[in-house]
Amino acid sequence: MKQFEVNFDGLVGPTHNYAGLSFGNVASLNNANAKSSPKQAAKQGLAKAKALADMGMVQGVLAPQERPDIAALRRLGFTGSDARVLESAAKQSREIFLACCSASSMWTANAATVSPSADTADGRVHFTPANLTNKFHRSLEPQVTGNILRGTFANEKHFAHHQHLPDNEHFGDEGAANHTRLCSNYGQAGIELFVYGRHAFDTSKPAPKKYPARQTLEACQAVARLHGLDDDGVVYMQQNPDVIDQGVFHNDVIAVGNQNVLFFHEQAFYQKDAGFKELQAKFGSEPLHFIEVPTAEVSVQDAVKTYLFNTQIITLPSGDMTIIAPTECQENEAVKRYLDKLVTLGTPIKSVNFFDVKQSMRNGGGPACLRLRVAMNDQELAAVNQNTLINDTQFARLNAWVDKHYRDELGEDDLRDPQLLIESRTALDELTQILKIGSVYPFQQG
Numbered sequence: 001m002k003q004f005e006v007n008f009d010g011l012v013g014p015t016h017n018y019a020g021l022s023f024g025n026v027a028s029l030n031n032a033n034a035k036s037s038p039k040q041a042a043k044q045g046l047a048k049a050k051a052l053a054d055m056g057m058v059q060g061v062l063a064p065q066e067r068p069d070i071a072a073l074r075r076l077g078f079t080g081s082d083a084r085v086l087e088s089a090a091k092q093s094r095e096i097f098l099a100c101c102s103a104s105s106m107w108t109a110n111a112a113t114v115s116p117s118a119d120t121a122d123g124r125v126h127f128t129p130a131n132l133t134n135k136f137h138r139s140l141e142p143q144v145t146g147n148i149l150r151g152t153f154a155n156e157k158h159f160a161h162h163q164h165l166p167d168n169e170h171f172g173d174e175g176a177a178n179h180t181r182l183c184s185n186y187g188q189a190g191i192e193l194f195v196y197g198r199h200a201f202d203t204s205k206p207a208p209k210k211y212p213a214r215q216t217l218e219a220c221q222a223v224a225r226l227h228g229l230d231d232d233g234v235v236y237m238q239q240n241p242d243v244i245d246q247g248v249f250h251n252d253v254i255a256v257g258n259q260n261v262l263f264f265h266e267q268a269f270y271q272k273d274a275g276f277k278e279l280q281a282k283f284g285s286e287p288l289h290f291i292e293v294p295t296a297e298v299s300v301q302d303a304v305k306t307y308l309f310n311t312q313i314i315t316l317p318s319g320d321m322t323i324i325a326p327t328e329c330q331e332n333e334a335v336k337r338y339l340d341k342l343v344t345l346g347t348p349i350k351s352v353n354f355f356d357v358k359q360s361m362r363n364g365g366g367p368a369c370l371r372l373r374v375a376m377n378d379q380e381l382a383a384v385n386q387n388t389l390i391n392d393t394q395f396a397r398l399n400a401w402v403d404k405h406y407r408d409e410l411g412e413d414d415l416r417d418p419q420l421l422i423e424s425r426t427a428l429d430e431l432t433q434i435l436k437i438g439s440v441y442p443f444q445q446g
């Protein structure tokens with residue numbers, strides 16, 4: 001049986017904008033109110049996805065969410081026609097209005113936590129959508145995320161879909177952004193590393209002081225239970241609270257893993273020695289490559305600015321690993337110097353490829369934020385909705401779809417335009433037909 005790691009990239013939605021919604025995410029706050037380009041953003045994302053497909057990787061896409069979220073605005077008491085709901089929300093509560101317009105579902109690393117069949121008790125691939133409770137604009141996502149995942153992985157024999165965890169800060173869950181799987185081969189049982197920012201119930205434990213820790217240990221444990229993971233295949237580590245306070249709002253901003261490699265910053269983890277010892281012991285006799293980047297070579301600040309660790313490490317068909325990095329890494333002297341050195345160190349990582357995903361980076365989303373990893377065997381891959389996989393035809397169709405429906409530029413005033421709502425719904429309705437994922441959006445459900 002063949003084994004794959006498939007990357008499902010989030011298609012950027014037609015309302016992609018910069019609203020400064022994510023306290024603790026430096027880029028989001030710094031770019032608040034800048035003009036965005038939804039068309040460029042969607043095309044940058046598609047170009048990255050296509051480039052990976054061209055490298056021989058299996059690559060998919062996940063549909064974006066319906067925004068502006070009129071249903072959420074109605075839940076909050078805005079009434080009348082859709083246009084009236086938009087207008088009164090924009091006038092009466094700018095913050096609520098902007099949150100309900102965010103295209104944040106593009107960062108599919110936060111869509112869900114995924115456990116491959118080799119790790120789970122019932123031998124199915126398990127998905128739990130992230131509840132994203134820490135940010136109001138992101139907490140609107142899990143229900144529709146679940147619909148999209150069911151439309152993409154629509155086969156009960158191979159795929160198990162759970163409801164997101166209770167919508168409460170005690171179970172704050174940010175999905176795969178705080179989860180990495182280490183394994184010898186994608187098809188063999190691996191070690192699932194869950195990284196949390198704080199303990200929900202035990203306040204005597206360390207926690208950040210300035211910025212929020214979005215993920216709790218209790219959420220990680222609940223996901224591991226739901227997925228039927230064996231204790232011997234799970235390790236929990238805490239993110240260093242000090243780096244959360246320096247803008248590392250998800251663990252994938254400071255660490256990334258692939259197969260037998262864990263690439264991380266010296267300051268990424270709290271009590272790292274004990275954690276790494278447990279990881280190696282559970283991994284078995286084959287040595288793991290712990291690639292630690294010292295602060296002396298790359299500061300936490302530079303890591304946050306360039307997203308050196310929000311890179312994708314992928315295994316090419318040749319067996320070599322390559323890093324998919326944002327161009328910001330090329331433009332920073334210390335980070336570029338480190339990457340030049342990294343490929344000579346004799347680790348499995350042999351090359352680096354740079355991509356321009358600046359539209360996403362300005363909201364704090366690098367290459368790794370834009371993708372959800374799903375390790376599958378060939379039977380499971382055959383059970384995936386094939387229309388969601390990228391090949392030349394689907395790439396051309398999606399690019400043409402973006403050209404047809406997306407605006408070149410978007411500012412805050414455009415978001416209140418009822419025409420944008422009509423354009424977005426028209427685009428998404430057509431997308432559900434291109435991807436054949438069914439009526440996943442509230443506006444399609446009447």
Ligand SMILES: N=C(N)NCCC[C@H](NC(=O)CCC(=O)O)C(=O)O
Nearest residue numbers: 018019020021022028109177250369
């Ligand atoms: N690291 C990973 N995996 N994902 C990045 C998510 C970025 C996202 N930014 C935003 O939601 C900003 C939206 C705005 O400000 O308009 C967030 O903070 O949740």
